Amino acid sequence: xxxxxxxxxxxxxxxxxxxxxxxxxxxxxxxxxxxxxxxxxxxxxxxxxxxxxxxxxxxxxxxxxxxxxxxxxxxxxxxxxxxxxxxxxxxxxxxxxxxxxxxxxxxxxxxxxxxxxxxxxxxxxxxxxxxxxxxxxxxxxxxxxxxxxxxxxxxxxxxxxxxxxxxxxxxxxxxxxxxxxxxxxxxxxxxxxxxxxxxxxxxxxxxxxxxxxxxxxxxxxxxxxxxxxxxxxxxxxxxxxxxxxxxxxxxxxxxxxxxxxxxxxxxxxxxxxxxxxxxxxxxxxxxxxxxxxxxxxxxxxxxxxxxxxxxxxxxxxxxxxxxxxxxxxxxxxxxxxxxxxxxxxxxxxxxxxxxxxxxxxxxxxxxxxxxxxxxxxxxxxxx
Numbered sequence: 517x518x519x520x521x522x523x524x525x526x527x528x529x530x531x532x533x534x535x536x537x538x539x540x541x542x543x544x545x546x547x548x549x550x551x552x553x554x555x556x557x558x559x560x561x562x563x564x565x566x567x568x569x570x571x572x573x574x575x576x577x578x579x580x581x582x583x584x585x586x587x588x589x590x591x592x593x594x595x596x597x598x599x600x601x602x603x604x605x606x607x608x609x610x611x612x613x614x615x616x617x618x619x620x621x622x623x624x625x626x627x628x629x630x631x632x633x634x635x636x637x638x639x640x641x642x643x644x645x646x647x648x649x650x651x652x653x654x655x656x657x658x659x660x661x662x663x664x665x666x667x668x669x670x671x672x673x674x675x676x677x678x679x680x681x682x683x684x685x686x687x688x689x690x691x692x693x694x695x696x697x698x699x700x701x702x703x704x705x706x707x708x709x710x711x712x713x714x715x716x717x718x719x720x721x722x723x724x725x726x727x728x729x730x731x732x733x734x735x736x737x738x739x740x741x742x743x744x745x746x747x748x749x750x751x752x753x754x755x756x757x758x759x760x761x762x763x764x765x766x767x768x769x770x771x772x773x774x775x776x777x778x779x780x781x782x783x784x785x786x787x788x789x790x791x792x793x794x795x796x797x798x799x800x801x802x803x804x805x806x807x808x809x810x811x812x813x814x815x816x817x818x819x820x821x822x823x824x825x826x827x828x829x830x831x832x833x834x835x836x837x838x839x840x841x842x843x844x845x846x847x848x849x850x851x852x853x854x855x856x857x858x859x860x861x862x863x864x865x866x867x868x869x870x871x872x873x874x875x876x877x878x879x880x881x882x883x884x885x886x887x888x889x890x891x892x893x894x895x896x897x898x899x
Contacts, residue, residue, distance in 0.1 A: 537745020570703025602626025614887030629832025657798025668806025
């Protein structure tokens with residue numbers, strides 16, 4: 517056992533959970549913020565609180581991450597650590613460019629890449645990866661999009677004789693409930709992924725036996741980390757989802773959120789490590805197809821799809837490189853060196869982002885084809 521490395525692994529896992537929170541806030545709240553159903557700061561506070569609650573509702577996804585994707589007897593603490601660094605790196609890069617990519621797939625890709633670097637391809641349970649990750653990744657945005665398309669069409673059809681002002685006011689109220697449900701579902705699905713990784717680290721360290729469930733302190737710490745990240749608000753990603761894909765009205769927002777919540781909760785029940793980003797994006801695109809005359813920006817959607825295809829291999833490559841560096845140096849020193857590199861790179865990226873900030877002040881600025889609104893380029897806005 518190496519308790520010093522274990523502490524660094526747990527710290528890195530909670531850091532990943534934090535980035536997962538602010539990267540994925542838009543999945544729940546982007547449409548509510550875009551339609552004005554909720555003020556931006558209240559939206560992220562509500563989402564953070566419900567992420568905290570949702571993290572305690574199920575452990576099925578955590579079990580999938582802990583033992584369903586890699587052979588636990590071949591996994592070391594250095595492997596888990598390197599995988600987490602791969603996930604964090606991809607999360608931060610895509611956040612900087614405002615790309616709503618999958619935190620789940622970044623984490624899984626990082627762990628798989630580090631495992632392959634350490635033990636070869638036989639260390640990965642490819643059947644589990646395909647059935648629990650890749651197939652759901654392909655199907656989930658399509659299913660969510662179809663549900664949202666049908667829901668949007670029915671909403672406008674059934675409310676066609678209601679005055680626009682009255683209809684939008686009513687659906688804004690409904691959005692508060694549907695967005696809250698997505699936040700609850702997000703906590704149920706995404707917080708478990710970090711729980712699973714920490715559990716995997718505890719198994720690798722000999723603290724737990726293979727097949728054991730996550731201890732309560734793991735559940736609590738992951739719930740707090742993802743909730744805090746959600747409250748911080750990933751405004752760059754929120755802007756892309758809320759303003760960049762489709763010009764959304766309140767009926768569309770409620771349809772998108774309801775579709776996302778249903779899909780995510782169902783996947784959590786069956787233990788599928790689903791990407792809430794894929795689901796939310798599919799739902800938002802579906803509302804554009806379901807509303808007559810709505811503008812869908814397929815160029816933005818295409819850039820997002822490209823990022824989705826790159827997530828697993830890119831995070832996996834970073835995970836593998838980090839493992840080779842840490843293992844080459846050896847022992848605790850190798851992990852400390854990679855950890856220091858991660859901290860320095862993260863701070864540098866954050867400082868670069870501060871030069872063109874997106875915050876609750878300008879997240880709803882008119883879409884001009886860029887993530888960063890024009891006013892942010894002229895003068896910094898306090899976050």
